Amino acid sequence: MSLHLDGVSVHYGSGPGRHEAVSSVSLNLAAGQIGVLLGPSGCGKTSLLRAVCGLEQATQGQVRLGGQVLADADSGLHVPPEQRQVGLVFQDYALFPHLSVADNIAYGLHALPRAQRRERVQQMLALVDLAQAGARMPHQLSGGQQQRIALARALAPAPRLLLLDEPFSSLDVDLRERLAHEVRAILKQHGTTALVVTHDQLEAFALGDLIGVMNHGRLEQWDSAYALYHRPTSRFVAQFIGHGVFAPARIVAHGGGYRVETALGVLKDIADQPPAQGVADHECEVLLRADDVVHDDDSPMMARIERKAFRGAEYLYTLRLANGEPLLALVPSHHDHPVGEWIGVRPQVDHVVTFDKPSRGCGPGGPGAKPG
Template sequence: MAAEIAIDIHKTFPGRATIRARIRYPVEASTVLILFGPSGSGKTTVLRSVAGLECPEQGTIRFISRTWLDTAAGVNISPQDRRIGYMAQEYALFPTYTVAGNIAYGLGHLSVSDRKRRVSEVLELFQLGGLESVKPRELSGGQQQRVALARAVAPRPQLLLLDEPLSALDAPTRIRLRGELRSLLKQLALPSIIVTHDREEALALGDVMAAMSDGAVLQVGTPQDVFSRPANAEVAKIVGVETVVQGRVLQAADSLVTIEVGEQTLTALDGPELGSAVFVCIRAEDVMLEKIGTAPTSARNHVKGIVRDIASAGPLVKVSLDCGFPLGVLVTRSALEELGLEPGSPVRAAIKAGSVHVVPRQEGN
């Protein structure tokens, strides 16, 4: 039987959505699970429940061969006995301790010589040599993050839990440390669960992702699958699919479906049990813009539209079109200039059939 993590918990809070989370996935030495969703979706509650810092009213939590929580059987293993490494969102470093003192905090069970040896090993692993006697306030944000992670890893936990590990950093540092953190997690060969609401972090760090909303887990899969093929319209909105509109299937043939969307028809890849009422989901980066009158590309879908709005999106530009349905597009600034786009401009949108993701919907939704 493959090793796995199984979480099935029910936790209530006054005035907040009830957490009803079910997640089950195979775990290997370096598997990283991403808990992804907006603020208030229940991500941190699930993480703290796994750590033993929250006590669900009902449910079970099992890690490989051990049961950490089984409310029906009266089992609730203490956080210490779960051998968890936990890193809080704000790092929670002890301000009066040195770097070495922070790392050694969870090593009280070791002899003095073994504790010093382990601190030295972790200082080297996290490239913190020379900072042993420095206090947290004297460190950069990236250094503080490494110290907090080093402290969580030092006791040799069997599972590492990270709550928004990069959110306290400025954008350039966050981007730089993203790849460093991924490499470090693989080097540690330590299964991890990471809470984040950042799409780039989820894609860069995760092997498995659970999309959450209002206390429920809506979809579990690889980050690439969840982002590119959301299970329903709610997941599509959670993962930031810019265009989610109602449609109606007109016909299906040769593994393709033709869908009426507003005043247009689109071709998409056929899916199982679609029915006639569907949601059409299109990511902004999967849409190409073409000048009216030029030869169309090989994409199956070409729809004419009018530019309604243009807004900066970091290094790119988001263009909002009215194509008989609203369509969001991301383009480079050079493409914007080449196409001569401005509010009111006519333009043609090209979309491949594989980029039109279709999910079922109930009538009236």
């Protein structure tokens, strides 16, 4: 079932101490899509999730699920959480330790006849690939298995929408991404519309059809993982997603289009995306991702290695050009150069993203992003 948020805000407190946790957030999820809210602690993503399920009241805007309005601040409408048919999965699983796995899943199915309840429990156990675990107790399961049981319990009553709040935060790092892929497959198989809160980018990329990056209560960008990485629309998104630097650049007219000149070299023409006002000799900054900079021994452009971080198949090199500008580069790990060495580099930028300089009044989250 589709989810629509239109200008939703959430405030805490009143008077001078009133705090706006969520500010005018609008987003859409089609039926069966998985959305992810991503951002640092305190950015408002959990408050927004609580407004969707009804645990917090929206102080502005409207929440709709399918054709039903769940909350409308203008009219004062607020459907109670228990009437929204929304499932919840928490980061601590919230399984009942004194009930078996099967009884945990059956907890929300009291309205069904016993035979149907048993059948539904077995369906859910099979869905999460734990068909033989029904008689076990929660403490007999691994963390990943407990999370899958929590998911099965939330899906058992066939909710119209499933909300997951930091579902993998208590698991080992190596398990999180794998389980995120498993949960995505389960939700897709079940055809469930879901909204997930996380602060982990890899989880967000593994789970989401659409991902929203939040900052200080505002939704900076609601887009695919690819677009967030390659076409960020704000400085905050560009800084928060992936690794990169903002390099001084100049946009110049060229052959009926435009190109971006940097200390690293001339980047590709951006004729399909006219840049900011006053294009001739327009000073700007260009986002250079670590994968936009290629190590090339034959390149005349040299950079000094200042730091290196081993990432298994790759090193993340922190570099500095002769003019003092910093760069990042991902280099295959068999190119094991010592710190202090000068290596050849060249740009290989498929997506040119420029921003007005901060001195022009465009700080983090401000206008000026010009993907090319």
